[in-house]
Amino acid sequence: MTERASGTGACPICGKPAATEYRPFCSKRCADVDLSRWLGGVYRVETEESPDAPKKDED
Ligand SMILES: [Zn+2]
Known part of the structure; x- marks a missing residue:
């Protein structure tokens, strides 16, 4: 008995x-x-987006 078929998939983290x-x-x-x-x-x-907020995508 394994828990492989849980259907939850893999941890997104x-x-x-x-x-x-x-x-x-x-x-x-x-x-x-x-x-x-x-x-x-x-x-x-x-959320209320401030028009002054710069968008940083450094992930
Ligand atoms: Zn994890």
Whole structure:
């Protein structure tokens, strides 16, 4: 019995198999990384965009 057929795919952060408990991530750490990106404004959605804000894409 393996957990390969979970259908959750790989962790978007590190690429490891996702854990059911933290999917789509493999661990709390990776979930936290994603959350940090959120808070960091990487995934800025539906916010008032300041016309003065320069867009930096150095990722
Ligand atoms: Zn991960």
